[in-house]
Amino acid sequence: MRSRLGPLLLLLLAVACARTTLKSSVAAEHGGTDEFAELDFWEGISQARLVTNRDALHALLLSVEQAPGGADYAAEVQQARKRGWVREGWNRPANETAQTGLIARAICLEYDIEGGVTMRVLGPRPRYAVRQLTWLGLLPTRGTKEALSGLELIALLSNVEDFATADDTKPEDLE
Amino acid sequence: MRRCMLILLSLALAAQAQDAAKDPKQPAKKGTAKQPAQKEKKKATPAPLGKDEVKVLQAVIIKVEGVVQWRPSTKGKWQKAKVNDLLAPGAEIRTGRKSSVTLRVGLNATFKVDRQSRVAIPEIVQKGRVLKTRVALRYGRADVKVDRVGLDNDFAVASPSATLAVRGTAWRMWWDVNKGFRAVGVPRNKLRAIEVEWMQGRRAFLSQQDGVNELFKDAALAAYAKSYYVPPPGYESPNLAEWQLQNPGQVNRVTIDTGANLLALRGYLLQGARVGQQQPGGMLPPPGSGDPNNPFDPNNPFFGANNPNLPPPTGPPPP
Numbered sequence: 001m002r003s004r005l006g007p008l009l010l011l012l013l014a015v016a017c018a019r020t021t022l023k024s025s026v027a028a029e030h031g032g033t034d035e036f037a038e039l040d041f042w043e044g045i046s047q048a049r050l051v052t053n054r055d056a057l058h059a060l061l062l063s064v065e066q067a068p069g070g071a072d073y074a075a076e077v078q079q080a081r082k083r084g085w086v087r088e089g090w091n092r093p094a095n096e097t098a099q100t101g102l103i104a105r106a107i108c109l110e111y112d113i114e115g116g117v118t119m120r121v122l123g124p125r126p127r128y129a130v131r132q133l134t135w136l137g138l139l140p141t142r143g144t145k146e147a148l149s150g151l152e153l154i155a156l157l158s159n160v161e162d163f164a165t166a167d168d169t170k171p172e173d174l175e
Numbered sequence: 176m177r178r179c180m181l182i183l184l185s186l187a188l189a190a191q192a193q194d195a196a197k198d199p200k201q202p203a204k205k206g207t208a209k210q211p212a213q214k215e216k217k218k219a220t221p222a223p224l225g226k227d228e229v230k231v232l233q234a235v236i237i238k239v240e241g242v243v244q245w246r247p248s249t250k251g252k253w254q255k256a257k258v259n260d261l262l263a264p265g266a267e268i269r270t271g272r273k274s275s276v277t278l279r280v281g282l283n284a285t286f287k288v289d290r291q292s293r294v295a296i297p298e299i300v301q302k303g304r305v306l307k308t309r310v311a312l313r314y315g316r317a318d319v320k321v322d323r324v325g326l327d328n329d330f331a332v333a334s335p336s337a338t339l340a341v342r343g344t345a346w347r348m349w350w351d352v353n354k355g356f357r358a359v360g361v362p363r364n365k366l367r368a369i370e371v372e373w374m375q376g377r378r379a380f381l382s383q384q385d386g387v388n389e390l391f392k393d394a395a396l397a398a399y400a401k402s403y404y405v406p407p408p409g410y411e412s413p414n415l416a417e418w419q420l421q422n423p424g425q426v427n428r429v430t431i432d433t434g435a436n437l438l439a440l441r442g443y444l445l446q447g448a449r450v451g452q453q454q455p456g457g458m459l460p461p462p463g464s465g466d467p468n469n470p471f472d473p474n475n476p477f478f479g480a481n482n483p484n485l486p487p488p489t490g491p492p493p494p
Contacts, residue, residue: 035242036253039269045312046293063272140353151314155351158291158315161272 020147022050022095027058027073038062048150056098056153059144060085063157064110084109101144103153104133111164138163182190220325221282223304232299232306234262241274249295267295270315279417281308283324305329313348320345334417336389340370341487355389 008123030037046053057076066079073094080086085106108115108124115124115132122128124138126144133139140161142148148156200286209333224230236256243256245268256268256276270276270292277287281299283306288294292315300307309462310319314335321330321341331340334350339358346369360381361371369381371392378451379387 035255035271036244039242039244039253039271042291043269055403149352152353154291155274155313155353158351159353162291169486 002147007150019099019145020097021093022052022097025052025054025058027052027054028094031058042106042154045150046154050097051096051150052148053093053102054094055150056103056148057085059153059157060103060106060110063161064096078149080106088140099126099145100139100142100148101130103148103156104129104144105137107138107156107160108132111160125171133160136163194341220397222305223326224301226303231264232301233264234274234278234280234286234296234299234374236260236262236278237285238275241290242271243274243276244269245276262296265297267293267296268315269293282308283322283326283328284308284309284330285320285322287318289318292317308467309333312348314350316347316349318345318347324378336374338372344369345487358386359385359386385407427470449458455474459479 027039030041030044032038041058045051045059048055051059051087054076056072057073057080061076061079064083064085069116077086077091081088081090083106086102105124105126108111108119108129112137113124113129113132114120115128119125119128119132124132130139130142130144133156139156140152205338206288207421207439208365214414231261237256239256239258239458244255245260245266246253247261247263248265249267250318251267253269262268262278264298268276268278268288270288275287275289277285280296282301285339290450292318293313295313296309297311297443298307305327306324308331310317310330311332313334317332319330319332319341320342321328331338333339333349334348336350337356337358339348345361347355347361350356356371356373358381359367359370369385371379371387373379373380373392377392379393380388381394387394
């Protein structure tokens with residue numbers, strides 16, 4: 001009995017630990033570079049229950065004002081490699097859900113968020129990048145490998161934009 | 176001779192009265208020179224409609240920064256926003272990164288949709304004496320100002336977790352999935368100028384620069400949290416001291432603005448609020464921290480049981 005349960009449990013564990021892969025990405029449909037495509041992309045992301053690798057890289061490239069690769073995922077991965085967001089050998093599927101650690105690492109690198117002693121010594125590893133963004137109040141408490149929803153990604157990038165521009169969050173008394 | 180003097184005097188008085196009527200700086204008698212100004216003021220105030228009369232109003236775009244688009248309805252086609260574009264009720268607006276759009280909504284409101292936001296304006300009407308406006312903030316940030324124009328204001332903004340209603344004031348509000356609803360008023364707001372109704376049915380009133388958020392749904396508690404200065408033991412971050420040196424004056428916000436800290440602080444504040452004790456210039460440290468200011472510490476100089484300043488107990492000891 002035990003010998004039958006063992007492989008079954010291993011199989012269940014393997015299935016449970018595998019990352020979710022979606023059928024398609026928002027960037028595949030709205031990956032253009034004109035302003036309508038950009039806002040369509042954000043609109044699509046706001047309705048996405050999970051953010052894929054492709055969407056995450058596209059959104060991050062848009063946020064740092066780099067022309068994203070458009071319909072070409074490989075070009076976007078190449079840009080991410082060049083900017084140090086991912087390792088040289090990183091080659092995850094486009095429609096696999098993105099890890100929060102990847103997004104947090106890219107943000108810490110792009111916005112010069114240095115973090116504490118550990119992060120300064122070891123560099124912006126995904127684990128510490130997530131913790132640093134959580135500590136700064138830009139990201140709710142998340143695990144490094146957890147996925148973000150589309151609205152969570154938008155909220156994170158908006159918070160980072162405010163943080164980078166030192167927005168004092170005071171309301172404007174409109175004329 | 177006397178008659179001549181009287182005639183001269185009356186002529187002089189008549190001439191002075193004529194000059195006074197011509198000179199705008201000269202204070203005039205009631206019902207003379209003030210009449211045109213009153214007429215102008217009356218012109219600026221929109222006229223109330225009949226009791227059951229309804230007039231559909233519009234919003235006009237007065238300023239655009241960055242990438243902004245709008246569409247006339249949910250099924251309409253997005254178009255680039257330009258100054259002087261007229262938006263009818265039902266219009267939707269979306270803004271991109273580092274972008275914003277300012278609109279004059281109806282007769283009484285100015286509305287700025289900030290970066291990365293999605294807003295709809297389902298209703299802008301005048302019903303009799305009431306200017307009724309409904310705005311839906313799906314996500315993002317908006318600054319709003321509602322003026323008093325002589326009619327009754329019924330202005331409400333709905334977000335996924337709270338609805339905010341005002342009579343005449345200005346504020347900024349946010350909604351994002353990470354932090355939920357937040358609202359902060361401007362300094363010139365009057366007492367209880369803004370009413371926030373949370374999804375759970377709880378209500379809060381904001382005055383002046385008061386603010387509320389998902390964790391501190393009550394303005395008093397939010398202000399109490401804001402006054403928090405020294406992080407309680409266990410909540411410090413390794414680089415907090417360095418950060419404090421670099422950002423003087425912003426310690427409070429960042430220290431308490433992380434999810435875990437906020438939750439801990441909220442529980443602690445509620446506890447502090449219950450016992451009704453607050454230190455001048457800061458919050459009380461958490462119970463059991465060993466701090467001499469801890470109200471629950473028996474050696475606390477003010478509240479502790481071993482306080483030497485307390486009068487000696489009278490009567491028999493408690494059972």
